[in-house]
Amino acid sequence: MTALVKLEGLSKSFAGIRVLKDVDFDVQPGEVHALLGENGAGKSTLIKIIAGVHAPDGGVIRIGNEELKAITPHEAAKGGIATVYQELLLFPELTVAENVFLGHAPKTRLRTLDWSQMRRRARQLLDSLDSPDLDVDVKVGTLSVANRQRVEIAKALSQDAKVLIMDEPTAALADADVRRLMTVIKRLRERGVGIIYVSHKLPEIFELADRVTVLRDGALIGTRAIGDVTEQSLVAMMVGREIGQLFPKPEPQVGETLLKVSNLSFGDRVRDISFELKRGEILGVAGLVGSGRTELALTIFGITPATSGTIEIEGRAVTISTPKQARNLGIAYVPEDRGLQGLVKPMTIGQNISMAALHRITNGIFINFKAEAQRAADAISQLGIRARGPEQVVGQLSGGNQQKVVLGKWLETEPRILIMDEPTRGIDVGAKAEIHALMGRLAQKGMAILMISSELPEVLGMSDRVLVLHGGRLVTTIDRAHANPESVGAAMTRATLAQEAA
Amino acid sequence: MTAEDAPPFRARRSGLARLFSAYGQEIVIACAILVLFAVVSTINPRFLGANNLNTIVSGNAYIAVAAIGMSMIIITGHIDVSVGALIGVLATISGTLAVSGYPIWFAWIAPVFVGMAVNAVVGVLVAYGRIPSIVVTLGMLSILRGGLVSVTGGAWINNLPPEYQLAQQRLFDIPAPVWFMILFTVLAALWMRHSAFGRSLYAIGGNAEAARAAGIPIERRTVQVFMIHGAIAGLATVLFATQLKIIQSTVPPNLELTIITASVIGGVSILGGTGTVIGSTLAAILFSTIGAAMIFINVSPYWLRAVIGLLILITVLVDMARRNREMRMARR
Numbered sequence: 148m149t150a151l152v153k154l155e156g157l158s159k160s161f162a163g164i165r166v167l168k169d170v171d172f173d174v175q176p177g178e179v180h181a182l183l184g185e186n187g188a189g190k191s192t193l194i195k196i197i198a199g200v201h202a203p204d205g206g207v208i209r210i211g212n213e214e215l216k217a218i219t220p221h222e223a224a225k226g227g228i229a230t231v232y233q234e235l236l237l238f239p240e241l242t243v244a245e246n247v248f249l250g251h252a253p254k255t256r257l258r259t260l261d262w263s264q265m266r267r268r269a270r271q272l273l274d275s276l277d278s279p280d281l282d283v284d285v286k287v288g289t290l291s292v293a294n295r296q297r298v299e300i301a302k303a304l305s306q307d308a309k310v311l312i313m314d315e316p317t318a319a320l321a322d323a324d325v326r327r328l329m330t331v332i333k334r335l336r337e338r339g340v341g342i343i344y345v346s347h348k349l350p351e352i353f354e355l356a357d358r359v360t361v362l363r364d365g366a367l368i369g370t371r372a373i374g375d376v377t378e379q380s381l382v383a384m385m386v387g388r389e390i391g392q393l394f395p396k397p398e399p400q401v402g403e404t405l406l407k408v409s410n411l412s413f414g415d416r417v418r419d420i421s422f423e424l425k426r427g428e429i430l431g432v433a434g435l436v437g438s439g440r441t442e443l444a445l446t447i448f449g450i451t452p453a454t455s456g457t458i459e460i461e462g463r464a465v466t467i468s469t470p471k472q473a474r475n476l477g478i479a480y481v482p483e484d485r486g487l488q489g490l491v492k493p494m495t496i497g498q499n500i501s502m503a504a505l506h507r508i509t510n511g512i513f514i515n516f517k518a519e520a521q522r523a524a525d526a527i528s529q530l531g532i533r534a535r536g537p538e539q540v541v542g543q544l545s546g547g548n549q550q551k552v553v554l555g556k557w558l559e560t561e562p563r564i565l566i567m568d569e570p571t572r573g574i575d576v577g578a579k580a581e582i583h584a585l586m587g588r589l590a591q592k593g594m595a596i597l598m599i600s601s602e603l604p605e606v607l608g609m610s611d612r613v614l615v616l617h618g619g620r621l622v623t624t625i626d627r628a629h630a631n632p633e634s635v636g637a638a639m640t641r642a643t644l645a646q647e648a649a
Numbered sequence: 650m651t652a653e654d655a656p657p658f659r660a661r662r663s664g665l666a667r668l669f670s671a672y673g674q675e676i677v678i679a680c681a682i683l684v685l686f687a688v689v690s691t692i693n694p695r696f697l698g699a700n701n702l703n704t705i706v707s708g709n710a711y712i713a714v715a716a717i718g719m720s721m722i723i724i725t726g727h728i729d730v731s732v733g734a735l736i737g738v739l740a741t742i743s744g745t746l747a748v749s750g751y752p753i754w755f756a757w758i759a760p761v762f763v764g765m766a767v768n769a770v771v772g773v774l775v776a777y778g779r780i781p782s783i784v785v786t787l788g789m790l791s792i793l794r795g796g797l798v799s800v801t802g803g804a805w806i807n808n809l810p811p812e813y814q815l816a817q818q819r820l821f822d823i824p825a826p827v828w829f830m831i832l833f834t835v836l837a838a839l840w841m842r843h844s845a846f847g848r849s850l851y852a853i854g855g856n857a858e859a860a861r862a863a864g865i866p867i868e869r870r871t872v873q874v875f876m877i878h879g880a881i882a883g884l885a886t887v888l889f890a891t892q893l894k895i896i897q898s899t900v901p902p903n904l905e906l907t908i909i910t911a912s913v914i915g916g917v918s919i920l921g922g923t924g925t926v927i928g929s930t931l932a933a934i935l936f937s938t939i940g941a942a943m944i945f946i947n948v949s950p951y952w953l954r955a956v957i958g959l960l961i962l963i964t965v966l967v968d969m970a971r972r973n974r975e976m977r978m979a980r981r
Contacts, residue, residue, distance in 0.1 A: 450862065471864035480862060488862045491855035493922040502852055503863035505845045513843045556863070 149211060150175055151310050151341040152197060152228065157206035159192055166192045167203070170367045172360055174310055174341035179332060181344045181356035181373075185385055185547075185575035189365040190345050194312050197343070198230045199223035229303030230312040237295055237302075239288030244269040246287050247302045272301040276331050291436070293324035300331065311335065312343045317351060318573055321436040321601060322636065329354060347575060349378050350604070361385055382576050397587045399611050402426030404462075405595045406564050408447065411456035416442040418619040419456070424564065424595045429586060431610025432599040433635050439619035440599045441483050444566045447597075448480040449473040450488075460564075474503060479557035483568035483599070485546075489553035492542035496534055497523035499541050499552050504559040526555035531581055547578025554582070558589075565589065568599045583609060603632055615639055674916025674924075674964075678931040682938055689942040696945045703824050705941045706934055707816070708892070710826035711736075712904075713933035715885035716911035717837045718878035720929045723912050724841075725874050726854035726921030727775060727782035729768075732882050733904030734793035739764055739886035741797060744806035744896035747813045756813060760890075761883035767793075768879030772872035790905070801898040815891040826888045833884065834930040841926060850874055854921030910957060911936065914964050935960075 153173040159166055167189045174180050184190050195201045196208075202217035210218070210226040218228070237246050244262075245252075247269045253261040269283040278297045281290075287298060296316060303311055313332075317325045332342060332355055346352060352359060352373075359376060361368040361384040368384045376384075406424040411417060417439050424430050434440045445451045447458065452468040459465065460476055467473045473480070482488035490499055501508060501519045508518040523537035530551040534544060541552055550570070557565065570586070571579040586609060590596055600606045606613055613630045615622045615638040623638050690696040715732060722729050739760035747756035767789070774785045818825040841847035849870055852860040861867050890896050901907070915932035917924025940953050 448862075469864075469866070470862050471866060474864040482862060487856075488858045491852050491859050491922065493855045493918075494851060498848065498851075502848075502860070502865075505848060509845045512845065514845055514848060516843075 150209070151211070152226070153209040154193075154197070155207045155209075157193070157196065157203050157208070159189075159196065159201060159203045161192075166365045167196075168366045169206075170362065170365075172367075172370075174343055176309070176341050177336055177339045178357040179336055179342045179344050179355045181346065181352045181359040182362070183346075183352065183359055183381060183385055184362035185577055188362040188385075188575075190362055191314070192365075193362070194230065194314060194343060194345060197223070197228060197310070198312055199228070224306060227307055227309035228312070229306055229308035229310070230314070231296065231299045231303060231316060232314055237287045237298060240286060242284050242286055243273075243281065243290075243298050243301075244283040246298055247272065247283075247305050249302070251306060268305065269301065272304055273297065275334075276301055276304075277327065277334070291324075293320050293327070293436075296320070296328070297331070300335075304335075308340065310341045310343065312345075314345045315347070315573065316344075317346065317348060322603065322639070323435065325351070347573070347579075348602070349381060349576075352381075353378070385576055397591050399429070399590060400427045400593075401611065402593065405460065406447075406597075407459040407462075409457045409459070411443070411446060411453050411458065413442060413446040413451050413454050416451075416619050417446050417453075420616075420619075420621045421456075422614055422621065422624065424597055426563075426593050426595055427590050428611045429590050429596045429598055429609050431606040431613040431630075432597065432616060433601075433603070433606045433613055433639060434616035434622075435639055436601070437618075438616040438639075440601075440616055441568055442619070443616065444480060444568050444597070444599055447473070448478060448566060450480075474560055474562075477561070477563035479503075479560055479562035479565050481550075481553050481557055481565070481567045481570060483572070485549055485553050489556075490541050490549055493540060495538045495540055496527065496532065496544075496552055497537035500526050500537075500555045500559055503556050504561075507559070522559060523555075526552075526559070530555050530585065547574035547582075550574055550578070550582065554585070562594065564595045564597070566597045566599075569601065570598060571600075571602070571605065603635060606635065607631065672925070672927070675928045675931055678915065678928065678935055682931065682935050685935075685938050685942055689945055693945045696942070701941065703827070705937045706830070707824040707826045709933050709937035710824075710830040711885040711888035712907055712911060712936070713830045713930040714833050714888060715882055715908045716915070716929035716933050717833055717926045718881035718885075719908050720912040720915065720917045720924060720926045721837070721841070721850060721874050722782075722878050723909070723917045723919065724854045724921060724924055725850045725871065726857065727871070727875075728909070728919075729771070729786045729875075729878060730783065730905050730909070731771070731786040731789035731793060732878075732908055733900050733906075734790045734797070735764060735767060735879070735882050736886045736889060736904060737898070737900040738767075738793050738797050739883055740890035740896050740900070741801055741806065741898055743886060743890050744809060747809055748806060753810065753813055757815060757887050757891075759883075760886040761880045764879035764881075764883035764886070765876045766879070768875040768882070769872060771879075772875030775875065776868040776871035797898060803898050805898060806896040807894070809894055809896065813891055814894070816888055817891070826892075829884070829888060830930065833881070834926055837881075837926045846870075846873075851922055854923075856922070907936070907957075910961055914957075914960050916964075919965070 150173040155171050157167055157170045170193065172193065182190050182193065192201060196203050197218065199218040199220040199222060208215045208218055210222070215222065238249065241249070244266045248265050253264040253268065255261045266283050273279070273281050273283065276297055281294055281297060287295060290298065316328060320328065336342060344355060356373050358370060358372055359381065360370040361381065363385060402425055404423045405426050409421045411420045420443060432440050432443065442451065446453050447467065449467040449469045449472055457464055458467055465476055467476065491502065497519050500523045505514065508515045508522065520537050526532070527534060527537065532548050532551045532555070534548060541549060544552065571582055586596060598609060607630055610630065611627050613625045613635055615625065615635060617639065625634055625638065686697065695701065715736065719729060719732060742763055743756045743760045746759055747753060771785050771789055774780050775782045816824065816826050820828055849860065849865045852863065852865060853867055853870060857867055911932040912924070912929040913919055915924065915928030917929060936957060939956055940950060943950050943953060
């Protein structure tokens with residue numbers, strides 16, 4: 148069988164740095180080919196070359212039987228190559244049908260838009276994607292992330308895509324939506340579409356992929372049939388060595404209650420939530436998207452102050468209406484979106500790390516630069532941040548290293564209570580294990596950690612107890628001994644059923 | 650990867666390389682000024698005369714001073730298009746006080762406080778009213794400009810007392826405005842770089858949400874930076890108003906744009922979060938050097954604006970190219 152797209156000996160450099168070295172890659176019709184590697188391994192560059200965004204410096208590309216030096220966006224479209232990017236590229240003010248057919252809308256004989264055909268075909272496409280509930284006339288801006296993604300896939304199919312590139316498609320999805328996406332992908336594969344699937348999540352890859360290719364530092368490590376690899380061997384290929392334990396969790400030494408939240412509410416996003424967080428404990432928070440997980444964190448941290456309820460720290464009632472108050476009470480918040488609430492990207496590593504604890508290194512009005520550089524250097528070596536040094540600009544770092552900078556910033560405030568919202572979203576396996584190990588060490592030193600995560604394995608692997616939220620309410624609390632995919636998953640979905648029945 | 654096998658820092662880059670990466674734009678402008686002097690003085694040696702040099706720098710010193718405040722505003726992620734009109738109003742207030750028999754020191758100091766008060770209003774509307782600064786200052790621009798013409802009826806202020814002419818004073822044969830420009834630039838540069846306050850402005854301009862989460866009181870800082878900018882506009886006003894024996898009820902056309910341009914060419918990113926006040930001062934000097942050079946080599950000074958416009962486009966283009974390169978480096 149001829150490959151749909153075949154790359155041979157591909158190389159690419161940016162600003163003198165080689166990001167791809169002599170890489171071979173191909174996609175066959177009707178297969179899911181997973182592309183794996185740590186951040187900075189060259190995955191994004193590779194798929195952007197296939198999508199026609201970047202031109203390679205060397206190597207040969209074949210689309211069908213045609214041989215090319217580089218793919219232009221036009222040739223990519225002609226060759227049936229479509230991409231569903233991580234950051235979805237849709238127009239929020241246009242309807243679903245308009246988005247699906249943007250740029251290639253069916254026309255009437257008078258060369259005007261054929262609205263009825265456009266709506267009908269959009270309907271057919273969405274039905275074929277198992278989404279009969281999605282209205283073609285609503286504005287895309289009102290849709291959930293999962294639904295937008297289906298629109299994006301429908302858009303790709305409307306252009307007769309033979310090769311579909313999916314870059315971290317499940318990064319922002321809840322479990323139920325992930326499963327639905329899996330079904331859609333399998334259906335596309337049956338139709339003969341070749342799918343390039345980029346993801347950090349190994350379970351997905353084992354469920355979906357037919358073959359898997361691993362890149363490391365821009366070089367091809369290998370392409371294997373999925374039956375020939377195990378989770379361990381894939382991780383070893385990615386990081387270049389064995390990672391002993393996926394969730395390194397030392398025995399917890401749980402102490403007295405540090406944070407006590409009673410009947411906490413914020414509008415209808417957080418409703419009447421009560422729980423206790425103890426010294427040395429990692430308390431996981433699970434729930435579907437929209438269950439109020441992040442909102443709970445924002446409320447405790449004072450970004451969206453509570454509308455009712457009380458918060459006690461070490462038995463004393465406290466008022467938290469600004470992040471500054473929360474910080475001064477020893478609470479730190481590592482946000483879900485590090486680009487949005489975590490980092491000031493034009494600033495250096497040192498400046499970011501000192502940002503929340505500037506008062507500690509300021510004499511009178513002036514910042515002590517020496518102390519700042521020293522603390523940054525300490526954080527870099529303790530957290531294993533891979534960087535040129537404290538004066539490197541944060542925007543240049545990879546996702547995992549950026550996340551460590553955010554963590555370093557908050558550890559500088561010497562918090563007693565650390566709230567981590569999706570601590571490892573979008574970062575690679577190696578950095579993930581490092582952050583998990585760090586969380587374990589911090590808890591052992593007596594820090595109380597509240598960890599929000601949409602990755603069930605992470606919640607189960609790291610938590611001493613798990614809070615399950617739904618619709619802004621606390622559904623149940625499950626001990627580590629009783630927490631497993633079934634019990635937590637059931638708590639998350641049972642609530643759904645109960646509410647639908649009500 | 651644990652800390653042990655993380656690669657060690659690459660050896661610290663040389664001092665020169667770090668200086669260039671931190672102050673690239675400032676160095677480029679300083680070089681441009683030097684090259685311009687070298688070229689024009691070979692064509693016309695009188696260009697380097699002490700008197701000419703003083704005129705070049707002194708006449709535009711008030712623009713450099715106003716650009717200090719403007720740079721702070723832009724670094725914080727805002728903009729102020731009303732500062733030209735504000736300087737016009739403050740000049741009239743100062744002149745009126747001077748001819749009405751108030752003490753001279755009072756006429757000098759009043760614009761600083763009035764400027765602060767006016768911009769406190771702007772700052773409150775921006776910070777707490779959550780109105781974009783461009784909208785608030787556009788409104789303020791109309792109010793100030795309209796108000797000024799209505800109140801003065803376009804009349805000039807004459808008969809200013811001679812001792813009011815601060816800008817005519819000299820120390821070591823260098824005009825007072827030049828001293829003030831240097832003093833304020835150095836103070837502001839130190840303040841912006843070394844104080845927690847200055848750092849917080851860069852943080853807010855770079856990412857307001859992250860700054861808020863880090864405990865920086867964004868609203869209060871916004872009001873404060875607008876008030877400081879108003880005070881600095883007041884200082885600039887004194888340098889501007891005390892140059893001549895009269896005060897017109899108008900300011901040079903597009904004064905606010907000239908001031909914003911000095912900031913942007915000086916390396917302050919219009920998107921906020923980066924740049925220095927040294928850059929904006931150098932850019933203001935560059936403008937007046939270009940203007941004077943054109944006269945000395947017999948090019949119509951009307952080309953000045955076109956040349957400055959060209960400089961803006963080049964600067965922004967270079968800034969965007971740099972940003973894009975950094976994004977690519979980060980994303981690969």
